[in-house]
Amino acid sequence: MPRLDELHRRLAALQGLIATVPDPLILVGHDGLVREANPAAQTLFPTLRIGHPLSLGVRAPDILEAVEKAPAGDHPVHVEYRERTPTARAFDVRICSLPRVSDGGEEDAGVSLVFRDLTAARRLEQMRVDFVANVSHELRTPLASLVGFIETLEGPAREDAAARERFLAIMRAQAWRMTRLIDDLLSLSRIELREHIAPEAPVELQGVVSQMVDTLRPMAAERGVTIALAMPDAALTVRGDRDELLRVVENLVENAVKYGESGGRVEVILEGDGKEAVLAVRDHGPGIAHEHLPRLTERFYRVDATQSREKGGTGLGLAIVKHIVNRHRGRLAIESEPGRGATFRVILPAAEG
Numbered sequence: 543m544p545r546l547d548e549l550h551r552r553l554a555a556l557q558g559l560i561a562t563v564p565d566p567l568i569l570v571g572h573d574g575l576v577r578e579a580n581p582a583a584q585t586l587f588p589t590l591r592i593g594h595p596l597s598l599g600v601r602a603p604d605i606l607e608a609v610e611k612a613p614a615g616d617h618p619v620h621v622e623y624r625e626r627t628p629t630a631r632a633f634d635v636r637i638c639s640l641p642r643v644s645d646g647g648e649e650d651a652g653v654s655l656v657f658r659d660l661t662a663a664r665r666l667e668q669m670r671v672d673f674v675a676n677v678s679h680e681l682r683t684p685l686a687s688l689v690g691f692i693e694t695l696e697g698p699a700r701e702d703a704a705a706r707e708r709f710l711a712i713m714r715a716q717a718w719r720m721t722r723l724i725d726d727l728l729s730l731s732r733i734e735l736r737e738h739i740a741p742e743a744p745v746e747l748q749g750v751v752s753q754m755v756d757t758l759r760p761m762a763a764e765r766g767v768t769i770a771l772a773m774p775d776a777a778l779t780v781r782g783d784r785d786e787l788l789r790v791v792e793n794l795v796e797n798a799v800k801y802g803e804s805g806g807r808v809e810v811i812l813e814g815d816g817k818e819a820v821l822a823v824r825d826h827g828p829g830i831a832h833e834h835l836p837r838l839t840e841r842f843y844r845v846d847a848t849q850s851r852e853k854g855g856t857g858l859g860l861a862i863v864k865h866i867v868n869r870h871r872g873r874l875a876i877e878s879e880p881g882r883g884a885t886f887r888v889i890l891p892a893a894e895g
């Protein structure tokens with residue numbers, strides 16, 4: 543027989559162990575009274591009390607019924623438990639009778655309830671479903687328009703040279719839109735695959751920023767937007783992936799020009815303090831209402847979907863920026879007031895030495 547103090551020590555250790563389990567655990571006697579409940583269970587069911595009936599703490603008829611009929615040993619039953627407030631959550635509850643304590647055979651070991659939080663898994667599943675639906679929708683629209691124009695060109699507009707010119711231009715734009723969407727999807731998945739591996743090569747930011755700003759100047763000029771560029775003389779170097787950093791500058795400056803067009807001016811400012819390098823892209827357009835700011839980097843999130851599509855947007859630009867910045871162990875900060883333009887700031891750790 544183990545000694546009494548040894549039993550006490552093991553009991554305390556087991557209680558400590560159960561208390562650290564993040565999933566709610568409850569033990570109920572066959573008399574319906576709660577025998578044990580860990581802190582996670584107390585948090586989920588605030589009215590649950592040890593020694594009181596389970597039904598006073600857990601008001602879920604499915605669970606109570608399953609506890610009453612709990613099968614012994616190897617065949618647990620699973621019940622789903624949902625909470626709507628304060629936030630929607632779903633749990634899988636595994637219920638089974640514990641084996642009787644051996645000697646004498648009289649001791650009732652009770653019924654265990656083990657809760658597994660399904661919320662995160664469900665959310666991921668929902669995101670996957672939404673993503674596929676979004677991609678299909680984004681591709682279907684230009685595709686439907688292409689098919690429509692092909693049919694018109696084969697039929698009613700067969701001999702109409704002017705219409706043909708016009709329709710071909712639209713068809714080309716739609717085909718480009720699908721190409722851009724697929725390119726963006728592929729870059730997003732490539733970046734995500736490598737997100738956990740921080741890039742190591744030293745990259746001088748002045749070169750990256752000025753190269754991309756020079757590339758985008760003609761497109762900005764077409765829209766009547768000037769780009770002002772301010773950079774320090776001393777080289778600002780980060781550990782990075784040059785192509786990915788070019789994409790960041792491209793997406794931010796392109797957005798500032800596209801959406802801030804009415805402001806006529808975009809400022810690109812690069813600064814550094816030895817510890818961090820900060821790239822700020824500022825426009826003087828209509829700005830973005832507060833409620834949208836936290837969601838802008840979600841895939842396909844747009845403040846105004848029609849406007850974004852008209853401007854050739856895929857809804858993926860800022861998602862790509864966010865993932866690249868994450869991969870570089872940096873941060874993206876967005877500030878905006880409606881009517882007062884927007885500032886997108888990328889903060890990257892400076893390369894040591």
Ligand code: ADP
Binds near residue numbers: 801861
């Ligand atoms: P899109 O391809 O639609 O431009 P992004 O991911 O780059 O996708 O941007 C998401 C949304 O954020 C845009 O549709 C737009 O509504 C908003 N947005 C981005 N940049 C700006 C900006 N500088 N000013 C106002 N709105 C912006």
